[in-house]
Amino acid sequence: MAGRLVNALGSAALAAESFSDLATLRHMLRFEAALAQATADAGLIPRRAAPIIVKACDPALYDAAALAEAARRTATLTVPLVKALTEAVARRDAAAAGYVHWGATSQDVIDTAMVLQLGEALPPVLKELDAIVAAFAGLARKHRRTPMLGRTLLQPATPLALGQKIAGWASDIARATRRLEASFEETQVLQFGGASGSLSALGEKAERVMVSLAKRLKLDLPAAPWFAQRVRVAALAQDAALVVGALAKAARDISLMMQVELGEAAEPSGPGRGGSSTMPHKRNPVGAALVLSAAARAPMLAATIVAALPQEHERALGGWQAEWPTLAALVEALASATQAMHEVASGLSFDADAMQANMDATEAAVLAERATFLLAARMGKQKAGKLVEEALARSAESGGSFVEALGRLETELADEAALLGYSPRFVDRLLAELKRR
Structure with a gap:
């Protein structure tokens, strides 16, 4: 089994203890203790046997390494644990040991x-x-x-x-x-x-x-x-x-x-x-x-x-x-x-x-889509697309701004509210949806 050092980046204290050897034994023995009490209440096992079994369901009494090794010989951890639990009960009361794991x-x-x-x-x-x-x-x-x-x-x-x-x-x-x-x-x-x-x-x-x-x-x-x-x-x-x-x-x-x-x-x-x-x-x-x-x-x-x-x-x-x-x-x-x-x-x-700065580094080329649609409203999309492509080519060749190469729409393309489009309202919609849940 990988140790804590190997698994340091794959686990966290938030949940790791829940699957530790001690926790595993605790939960398995919790089942056995509850089973003894439930079967005693139903009259299936002697009432006096239940507290003896419950007392033996202490995970500190068991050797996790030995149980793990034994589990490989039975293809289940339950078999060696029930055997060990039965032995622990027998040391307290031989008769009670016969009622461990009743019906399960x-x-x-x-x-x-x-x-x-x-x-x-x-x-x-x-x-x-x-x-x-x-x-x-x-x-x-x-x-x-x-x-x-x-x-x-x-x-x-x-x-x-x-x-x-x-x-x-x-x-x-x-x-x-x-x-x-x-x-x-x-x-x-x-x-x-x-x-x-x-x-x-x-x-x-x-x-x-x-x-x-x-x-x-x-x-x-x-x-x-x-x-x-x-x-x-x-x-x-x-x-x-x-x-x-x-x-x-x-x-x-x-x-x-x-x-x-x-x-x-x-x-x-x-x-x-x-x-x-x-x-x-x-x-x-x-x-x-x-x-x-x-x-x-x-x-x-x-x-x-x-x-x-x-x-x-x-x-x-x-x-x-x-x-x-x-x-x-x-x-x-x-x-x-x-x-x-x-x-x-x-x-x-x-x-x-x-x-x-990262937006500025594009020399306004990222505004090309918006420029195309602004121009298309006036001259049609095909002609607008051609003008924008020519402006992009000129700006790439000269290393200058796309807007300058286009030679128009400076005011419209500088409008920050239009630049973000519906994006701020999408934020509002997503946050409202989170709030409703």
């Missing part, structure tokens, strides 16, 4: 532990995503009328408001976050079906036990076990990858705008942040780098989980076993990207003078 199966424990881990990991991530959207919305509002050079296919295009670009980031992140919130809620359900999903070992007490178990674990009770129905898990994986992708769109733009040749944006600075091991002058876009790193991994992790959907019969061989570690890696990548972008969005700054 391996997948009940692991799927429910996975659900509980998601319940611990995702709420703080969702909270930070909301903060990112709010930070970008504030910046968009501030830069509603700040002109900048639009770029298409990485080349200069027509100007637009910086606020529209930022509000676009916020809009897509918010849209992806809403999807993730919905799919997360759908995962917060108990897994409990026994050997093959019929809970036959519990007889007529099955309903009472599963209702009690779900209540104790604070999970919803689904209509039936979902051993081989994995759309909940796959939907969450896809939506997590979409959030990372939406964050990465902003990260890509910011990193490009930070290039010294543009100098339009800057991530927040601080001691040691963005430094180079050999070049003291550098201020690297480290937050963007962490987000883009997660974006390179997230789609493939999500694809692994989607690929595991066709699972065999009532319990799967291989596909199900692939999900847990993959989902943990995906959620950690999501948390890493979210934490990094939260830091960026909270201190992101822009240089309006640099943006103006």
Whole structure:
């Protein structure tokens, strides 16, 4: 297993602890403790056995390394853990040991532990995503009328408001976050079906036990076990990858705008942040780098989980076993990207003078589209297009301004309100849409 140093750029404290060995044991043993209490309440096991089992469900009592090694011999972590739990109970009360894991199966424990881990990991991530959207919305509002050079296919295009670009980031992140919130809620359900999903070992007490178990674990009770129905898990994986992708769109733009040749944006600075091991002058876009790193991994992790959907019969061989570690890696990548972008969005700054200078460097060539339409209203688009093309050629040859080469429309093309077109109102529309959600 990769250690913290190897995974330093792929995970973050925001979620990593939720998938630690201690957390994994805690959630699996939480299921076993709740099961003992639920079956005791239903009269399936002696009432005196439940507190003895619960007391043995202390994760500090178990050797994670030994359990991991043993899991490879049974293809499930539940088997060695239940064995170790049974031995721990037996040391306290031999009779009680016979009631450990009553009526449950391996997948009940692991799927429910996975659900509980998601319940611990995702709420703080969702909270930070909301903060990112709010930070970008504030910046968009501030830069509603700040002109900048639009770029298409990485080349200069027509100007637009910086606020529209930022509000676009916020809009897509918010849209992806809403999807993730919905799919997360759908995962917060108990897994409990026994050997093959019929809970036959519990007889007529099955309903009472599963209702009690779900209540104790604070999970919803689904209509039936979902051993081989994995759309909940796959939907969450896809939506997590979409959030990372939406964050990465902003990260890509910011990193490009930070290039010294543009100098339009800057991530927040601080001691040691963005430094180079050999070049003291550098201020690297480290937050963007962490987000883009997660974006390179997230789609493939999500694809692994989607690929595991066709699972065999009532319990799967291989596909199900692939999900847990993959989902943990995906959620950690999501948390890493979210934490990094939260830091960026909270201190992101822009240089309006640099943006103006970059527009000026085009010698007004980016106004050619607008000039064409202004002239077309008077002489038709074909003739206007020819005049504009000739002016562009003259300005390129002389190195002068396109407007001077055109020899007309100086006043119209200098109108800043017209220059930005509908862009400021698109900012308003995007922000209003965010406010409604």
